[in-house]
Amino acid sequence: MPRRSVLTGAGALGVGAVLAGCSAGPESTNETGGGGRGKDRTLTAVIGYGNDGSWDPTQTASAFAMAANHHIYEGLLDTDPITRAPYPALATAVPRDPSATTWRFTLRPGATFHDGKPVTADDVVFVFDRILDPGTQTLAKGFFASWLESVRKTDSRTVELRLRFPFPDGLARLTLAKVMPRHVFSRPGAWDDAVKGLAVGSGPYRQTAHHPKSNTTFEAFAGYNGPRRPAFRTMNWLTIVDAAARVAKISGTGAGAQIADNIPYANIPRLEQGGLKVAGGAGMNNLFLMFNTRHKPFDDVRVRQALHYAIDTEKMVRVALKGHGKPASSFLDEGNPGYRRARTVYGYDPARAKALLEAAGVTGLKVGILAVNVSWIVDCLPTIKASWDAIGVRTTLAPQETTAVFTKLDQKQDYQVVAAASNPNQFGLDADLIMHYNYGPENLWMQYTRWAGHPVARRLFKDMDRATREPDPARKKAMIQDYIDVVAEQAVLYPVVHNELMTAWDPRRLSGIRPQPYPGVNLLQARWI
Structure with a gap:
């Protein structure tokens, strides 16, 4: 990302x-x-x-x-x-x-x-x-x-x-x-x-x-x-970037390419019928939500949690991802060597979402989602909107080019929620690297969330530093899993689903x-x- x-x-x-x-x-x-x-x-x-x-x-x-x-x-x-x-x-x-x-x-x-x-x-x-x-x-x-x-x-x-x-x-x-x-x-x-x-x-x-x-x-x-x-x-x-044009470039009698990544799930059967090989890899690819913690009410952890609990992630996997994904049960994907099911898992629970909003004193919430226009993210957005609308949160979607989204963030423009794709596996597999990429105290993600100065964040950063320095591999793994529980509970920047990426050739x-x-x-x- x-x-x-x-x-x-x-x-x-x-x-x-x-x-x-x-x-x-x-x-x-x-x-x-x-x-x-x-x-x-x-x-x-x-x-x-x-x-x-x-x-x-x-x-x-x-x-x-x-x-x-x-x-x-x-x-x-x-x-x-x-x-x-x-x-x-x-x-x-x-x-x-x-x-x-x-x-x-x-x-x-x-x-x-x-x-x-x-x-x-x-x-x-x-x-x-x-x-x-x-x-x-x-x-x-x-x-x-x-x-x-x-x-x-x-x-x-x-x-x-x-x-x-x-x-x-x-x-x-x-x-x-x-x-x-x-x-x-x-x-x-x-x-x-x-x-x-x-x-x-x-x-x-x-x-x-x-x-x-x-x-x-x-x-x-x-x-x-x-x-x-x-x-x-x-x-x-x-x-x-356009999915239809991408598929057309590798399929049919006029195909001009021999390999393509980011294949839409709905196109897999047709491409295979045309003689192409389509295969995927499951890893850290994910749709995440990122909240501006200085834009009320998203400074309240209960509101962030409510919006996660409200999402029908099983429907998202079934309808948008055609089964090629899983609801997030940790920041890490289940195949990562450092994975452990998080203490807080956001299963679909609209009643709990409503209760959390009520406890936070939030009514009549209107949310604009600033989203990237990556094709599979766009496929997932209607499920988020329908889920939030169903608990009384009026939701508008604004998908646009990735460069446009992050230019706005770099310019420190105000926003409420960002929905985007991320995959730290571009850099490696080790959990310490993945977590520092997203939650490093001085990195841009924390600047985007406006959360780095929060007391919970400061404690988290200290725990992360101690885990990096821990020489015993088993102890280090447990320390990382423990602080990921904090990341899950806070839900400042957190995956909604992990999904496969498909390549056709x-x-x-x-x-x-x-x-x-x-x-x-x-x-x-x-x-x-």
Whole structure:
């Protein structure tokens, strides 16, 4: 889910000025991005999310940009897209002792950036300095600052990471620190260019053109010598948020794409009848409600709880999600290794919802839901409206582009309730990471809710910090589960349902596709047939 820098800088990037030798690329999603035959033909993918968010790897939570960046950039370690097990990417090996407080990495010999310059230890230090800089607010800071003390160069191809305390989970998080060329991004204005789409990495694919709200194109990087060799000569990723247009692009005799994510559940049978493979992944993808706790009566926990109890989540799963989801029984999804059923579970209970509103002294409540226009979220909104209307809460829906919703939040405009999609599995599986992404004391989510100064929030943040530092895995897991009970009870930002994300592809043309439980596609192990 996007954050502040994800949502700025949506203007078109002058690619020719920043990527020497790049083609202009296609101007609309009606183009395929290039020709070619046989193994040299262009792979066309459809992504059901906008490509106009931030492309800065230290900032972005944009589904499109994060998926693309995994093909363009490398971390010291990267992770398997499904198991999230770390493997050597720019580094030559995974540290033997994950519990050590010093990790040393040697860079892969011959690794080069897409502009031909060698990858050096200075580039690694450059990125980590940005992430750890107290004066620079980045999304990545929340994933590293609590446990990583410093990163230093020991020679031109070796870096040393010093940890504040043993933190084995940190190895998988290194994929979130994509190594970026210092000679490119240290220039004045370069970080703004990164937000707008400038992407220069060392990964298997180089970006060749970027057209916000249309498409982004890639080509295999001939200089790549790492573990995930590119299988496609060129790729064209289309951004098509509209569900009907997205399905049309991958189905029928005129299909122009070979793979698409975010497939509407209602279209699965027709796509399968047409010979496509459709498969999903269950994880942290969720529809959440976020309340403005400074807009009365949403400062009252009873009101927040009432609105959750009022929602007929079983109907939502049955009607909107076609069975591909579950009502939330914790902040974490049931498949997460850290899951435990929360002490407070919001089963459908309209009588209890009415009683809570009465206890809070609230009558005649009118609620406007500021919602994102992601297709499956739009499908779920009528159930929320009908459920709230049924308990006497007059509800209006205002779905709009994700960038518009979060621009309003960034501008600190007033709101009552936001309904949006989130999936922290984009960043990883560990519960500590997921909870800090949503409930970190200084992150944007807490700024949006206006809740960080509440006494319960301050106690929660202390409990979260203690759990991060806990060395015993079993004890740490229990501590996280205990504070998730507080998060569930407070319902400031909390899931309504967890759902599967569906990916469709043509198995007659592609092999090696592994549908992932978070937005986007990963084609690093895919091949033409």
